[in-house]
Amino acid sequence: NAGVTQTPKFQVLKTGQSMTLQCAQDMNHNSMYWYRQDPGMGLRLIYYSASEGTTDKGEVPNGYNVSRLNKREFSLRLESAAPSQTSVYFCASSENRGAYGYTFGSGTRLTVV
């Protein structure tokens, strides 16, 4: 039982390049989330998916897109990376009843140069 798996763990991009961060959970959770973590700013919500087939913007969605591929997988895409997107990205999932008890993935450290 792996919980929430994120790939890759580290990535360096050049400005303007694109990439997709992958997230998969094996806990049969309905809801999944993408957060970014920057020093002194806590965890800020980028996008979330309350259930399969739905996605909603969070606090900082600009420059990102998401896809809820199926119940298990929720990907985050950067179409044209910018230095301001340098951050640690965490995927999380939660139980059927909503946002109780998040389980986080191990994170992706992304650097845009």
Place this chain on the structure above:
Amino acid sequence: GENVEQHPSTLSVQEGDSAVIKCTYSDSASNYFPWYKQELGKRPQLIIDIRSNVGEKKDQRIAVTLNKTAKHFSLHITETQPEDSAVYFCAASIPDTGRRALTFGSGTRLQVQP
């Protein structure tokens, strides 16, 4: 939307002392308040949570208190140990409505000095 403020940003205590971290929230409809611990280079992990029908909850050396009238909640760690050193985040949400995502505070770096 919801806004969660957390204080202090850093906290240094001696081993065996108590530590208190405080958070305030803006949306009076919020009714779920978890606390997460994040060790260096690791993922955040849930350590305790409280729901709006409860004023206090304890789990061994950790306790959380909630004052809904004042819209603030606090984490209390007693008899601190070096392994308590980490960043702690508070959060708030309204889980059973369409507003299901947690809003996090900015974090408190706790350093326990041996």
